Amino acid sequence: MAAVTVPVGLEQLSSEAAKYGDAPYLLTVSDDGRPHAVSVRVSWEQGNLELSGGTRSRSNASTRPDVTLLWPAIEDGGFSLIVDGSASVSDERIVIRPVSAVLHRSLAASADREAGSECRPVLSPEPGT
Numbered sequence: 001m002a003a004v005t006v007p008v009g010l011e012q013l014s015s016e017a018a019k020y021g022d023a024p025y026l027l028t029v030s031d032d033g034r035p036h037a038v039s040v041r042v043s044w045e046q047g048n049l050e051l052s053g054g055t056r057s058r059s060n061a062s063t064r065p066d067v068t069l070l071w072p073a074i075e076d077g078g079f080s081l082i083v084d085g086s087a088s089v090s091d092e093r094i095v096i097r098p099v100s101a102v103l104h105r106s107l108a109a110s111a112d113r114e115a116g117s118e119c120r121p122v123l124s125p126e127p128g129t
Contacts, residue, residue, distance in 0.1 A: 013083070013101055014044045016122050020071035020081050026051065026061035026094075027068040028087075036060055042069065045095070049085065053094040061087035061094050069096065079103035081122070 014070035015026075026040045040051045049069065053061065065088065071081040072121055082104055101122040 011100055014047075016101075016103075017044075017071065017081060017083070018041075019051075020074060022084060024056055024069040024071040024081075024083075026053070027070060028057055029064045029066075030056070030060055032056075037070075040069075042096075049083070049098065051094050051096075052092055053089070055126040058089050058092070062089045065084070067094075067096060073105065077105065079105045087114060 007010045022041050022043065023039055025037050030036050030038045032124060034055055038057055040053070040057075042049045042052075065086050067085055067087045069083040069085065073080045076089060080103070081101065082099050083096075087096050087127040089093050089095075099126045103122055
């Protein structure tokens, strides 16, 4: 089964994310390796995503800065937006520098498609970063 990929530059990520709103899920990893997912509100500041993080999210992101933001699909059978990033923590704020992003949809969500998934990159890491 072929995947469809459509690259979108970093400068377009904020406009793509705007379609999904400002309340994604933040996924971090706890000390025991378990995922920790919470709903957050984000804003864009100089190409980074900023949010107010809870105690556990801030602790996790401080120790393991590789984090993910997930915006669920807006409509049935639509794409979710998944952004991987590098987090830094200051006081009660978490700042996430996007590293990569994809639009993802389960092909099973659409009755006219075979089971599987389809991903579309919206941000590829720049060489040397």
